[in-house]
Amino acid sequence: MLTNRGLEGGYGIQKPEIKQPLISEAASSSCSNGDKEGSVLMVLLSTFVAVCGSFQFGCALGFSSPTQSAIRNELGLSLYEYSVFASILTIGAMVGALMCGSLADYTGRKGAMRIAAIFCLTGWVATGVSKDAWILDLGRLSVGYGIGVFSYVVPVYIAEVAPKDLRGGLGTMNQLMVGFGISTVYLLGTILTWRTLTLTGIIPSLMLQLGLILIPESPRWLAKVGKQSECELALQRLRGKDANISKEAADIEDSIKIIDSLPQAKPLDLFQRKYVYPLTVGVGLISLQQFGGMNAISFYASETFVSAGFSSTVGTILLAVMQVPASSIGALLMDSYGRRPLLMISATGTCIGCLFTAISFVLKDLDQSEKISPILALSGILVFETSVALGMGGIPYIIMSEIFPINVRGSAGSLVSFTHWFGSWVITITYSSLMSWSKSGTFFIYTGVCGATVLFAAKLVPETKGRTLEEIQASIEHSSP
Template identity: 60%
Template sequence: MGSEISGSLLPKEKESIKMVLLGTFVAVCGSFAFGSAVGYSSPAQAGIIHDLSLSLSQYSVFGSIMTIGAMFGAITSGRIADLVGRRGAMWASSAFCIAGWVAVSLSQGAWSLDLGRLSTGVGVGIISYVVPIYIAEITPKDLRGLLTTVNQLMISCGVSVAYLLGTFLTWRMLALTGIIPSLIQLLGLFFIPESPRWLAKVGQQEKFKSALQILRGKSADISEEAAEIQGYTESLESLPKARLQDLFERKYARSLIVGIGLMVFQQFGGVNGIVFYASDIFVSAGFSSGKVGTTIMAIIQAPMTLIGAILLDISGRKPLLVISAAGTCIGCCIAGTSFFLKDHDWLKQLVPGMNLAGILVYSASFSLGMGAIPWVIMSEIFPINIKGMAGSLVTLVNWFGSWAISYTFNFIKSWSAAGTFFIFGGICGATIVFVVKVVPETKGRSLEEIQGSLSSCNPADSERLP
């Protein structure tokens, strides 16, 4: 069975997969850095508040200010990636992340702490756009879903490692470990090719063919794929230069609704409130500390993301999204019920265990699909002529949602912990309807096929797409 799966996933040319895998590895080092930044605030919370004498309000600013930086990074990410290429954007991201982590580790007060977190956020905002785009643009269509999902797998690994290291490292040492993946990415960028589709877009034909040949193998016949990419790029070049208002033309409406909608539901389902402040959630439910809960969360996230990555090109995007959204809805309802029981002093002995179960169901379900697939689909649905602007807008929406949830979570939870999770559960339930009614299935189709079909229809035509 295992050999059958491997055989179905790997191209016939063994040589062709080597450079694709190397390019993916270098790119997702940035994803690991992304996860490290997201996971940092939970284990570091007690130490930073104690050492720097911060209030809960000040720490909420610190926890959420990364998302402010990420919004700025998101706004500029598409433009940077279009101007200097996908590799150039990854260079910029790594530089911001490294500078930010150094500032955090050396901080003696809230100002320098927030500035470092802000810089890290800018880097994360850029990387959250460019990594799935780069992987999608270098990968054969039969591997695209699997390898693009590695982006989320490495984000989950980054979060998990931050949680685990945070159980025994000080917050300053934990910040220094965040530098490592960015340094590896900086070095790795010397050894991987630029995106062939970007090279074709900017008219570097010789480099385009050379990069595609490197990615597919020296003996591979790239003529058909090169002709498809060039033909599609040339057809787009005949159009006027894309402007921001062009994003809202009818022909791009479906792509924009799908991309933005998935990011809205991903973030307002509560993920960053839960991930950023997991330790405090467990303590509020009755645990003496949050270390046990966050350790278990760390253990389950990466395996569930890996399972999702394996299933993505087998089952398709939509079924996994529906299952994942349903699981997050159930997890939120279980966690909300635990706090409801606690508020009424009912079955108090069951509350901690029920809360832990709810958070773990949520975390596992999110890792299975809702974490990765919106980014996979975002990388697939926009034509190359508007991909920079559209990708920036979608990524900005994602990070705005992340900021809104991470900043307000502690205040909403103070109002009603049960109500907070029931609201998240309702949003997760609405996600199922959105996926079923609006999101197209993109499994097994080239980027040009997906973008052509979406640009030629409107949201009402969703049932016509395979």
Template identity: 55%
Template sequence: MAIEEWREIENGDDDDGNLETQLLMKRKEGLEEDEVCSRRSNDMLYLSTFVAVCGSFQFGSCVGYSAPAEAAIREDLNLSLSQYSMFGSILTIGAMFGAISSGRIADYIGRKGAMRMSACFCILGWVAIYLSKEPILLDIGRLLTGYGIGVFSYVVPIFIAELAPKNLRGGLTTLNQLLIVMGASVAFILGTIVTWRTLALTGLIPCFTLLVGLFFVPESPRWLAKVGEEKEFLSALQRLRGKNVNISAEAVEIQSYIETMRSLPKIKLVDLFQTIYIRPLMIGVGLMMFQQFGGINGIGFFASETFASAGPSAGKIGTIAYACIQVPITVVGVILMDKSGRRPLIMVSAAGTSLGCFLAGASFFLKGRGLLLDFVPMLVVAGVLIYIAFFSIGMGAVPWVIMSEIFPINVKGVGGSIVVLVNWLGAWIVSFTFNFFITWSSYGTFFIYSLISLMTILFVIKLVPETKGRTLEEIQTSINSQ
């Protein structure tokens, strides 16, 4: 059914009653067919999501690479601790540059084009790491992979959100976080089995899988509509929903929204601070700040040292449990995303991370005063595991989902880049300062993180809208009306 015909009916311009009846009957028939063909019609959507989250898996592989490879790389290349620290941290610097440019790139060459480019950067980076015999090539490789995952961290959730129908969008977008966790876990496990050079080569697998898969999936329909490719837009939307599904109403809604956005001026960075855009910017930036400054990268990167500092018995048990708990809990978050809603999930998650940090802080407080020393290791392990479990169920994924939903299509590039940049900057600050804070006061560090998690709940109550069950266009209307 043509978009123009639907607009005629909506505007009351159709003079042929029979045509209106026929169109409405087609819609009714299409809606009935939707339910019958739902499983088949979602095949392309699921394939597209799988291809996209190969970028997320690559993200996790890059993050998880440095820990298991540290001893072997330092021995083979004769690196000092400071040289290896540079190798580890330069990933975040590359990711910041990727975040800054990600929105513009995804807007200019499309979501698929941005993912292709990111995969190529990661391939070059992994090859450089594999071939490196000097620190400089090692760092260049790490910087390239960092840039690639910086772009991936923006474009993957955006691409999935723009493809998915509203009833599946939350769960599918959450797969981004699940595959990040899986990629890191796989890298950690493989790193105990294979050499560091072989481990670098395994990082090529998700890149090549993504590059091949992109030939078989459509571009984001909303991006195609934005750049004026109406024929390709309709074709992509039909492929995603299924050949027997009536897409007319959804196509009209998307096109109408895009046309409204086209009437607005081209957005620059300074324009984000206008009244119409400041609310989604505050939501996106605020959630990323609370996610990072709640301590995830400090606690995650140095979990083994945290367990060991509480007592010898906590080290091995805590590290194994930490490695095993993230993936199944993240799966639970995927299931709950479109059932419980974004707001309840993130508030429950923040409450749990606050509790976990409080328990860990209390254990170090007791240890410092020589109280209940037999219970201190168990309390540290319990606190950190509660923290990571509740983080994985909501705080890890929900900010990325909401980021992909709240920005209008005309500011998604600039706004999304700023939000992702804030996330990576926060990740660097927390991971860099964690050891300094622990040296200052181990219990004080965890109490600060606990307080920040509590502040997250207040922030969500005050500013964050519920986006569950709404189209991206309905979300914009809701945000602008508040």
């Protein structure tokens, strides 16, 4: 594998060489000028509509936490039955993840979002009106399928419609709205009934369906399926009526022609030698994200606070309050500071947070510093969750949406999304057993994985800020082994 010691800030660690893109500087400059001249209002509207799916993602993740007692009491569910309800979301999401790439390639990015919204809407309504456990589970399963599709198609759509100088910041809106969704159900769950709380998923489903009427399809997908005139119309709407889109449209068309000249890609083609590097980056980042404890700590934060001797109510509210500001900071820094540095800072923060929490349990087990231990656990989890919101939660999906060529983006997206949900299922189902084995040991394991994430990001993850998708793919191609 080619290496470059001095790329983007010189971390002193070898990483794949990112050569100058094949696209001419003149073309890049022209695209940039066109972006600046054109209006970004349609891009912002398109992003807002797409992240209604991300908001549902967050609501679904957080819904089972504040509603546990109320649902069990009203429907007479055992702890096991409620555990099935909570965990079946990831099963549905895995099915959605396996299908999302093909679905988005066949129906378009808008078509995939429309189908996902229908599944989510149906699932939320079924959950809200359910009288029996099986209807509750089917509703949760349906929502899971929808968010499994959303977890792939939302960041891909945003990456494909955004101008290169805004793509990173707009891409983080995905994670921002996931965090906002989690915070919303945490807070509203303390004052609303669980049936009323399903409106947090129903309303954005309806908003997304209506919003999709107003926004354009991805120009790159339109070009991929041979609709060049529609591609140019969509690009003009996104860049503004007075923007010069000729160079950007030509670059997209040239990229598609190169892809079309290659044999038709099949799912197994993703494992060819030329895709080893982007596949390693995409799957590796998502795996490290999940096995570093992200979803497990989020799902069981309340239980962890109690185990550490801290108020679960106060801790949960603090988590909810901190999600959105941290995600907002990440969005502001994404295009100015870069993906890789922000990812390394975020991963370092998760490592420190897990270490603090592990030490708090060590002190608790030794019956020392009884006053410090709960505060240390609270600090650790807050640092962890804030760091996740800053970058580790959303950047892996932004990177995934940028580094794969469009001919394998569907298959790659399905694999990465499936890895996300499979990892989420494994880490959440093993969390209670690990905590029973050793609370401090559990968080020391997460500390090690988070530390490995820092090294992985420094050594392998490319910097993609300020580049068109075509430039990134040309660079990746020449950096592959």
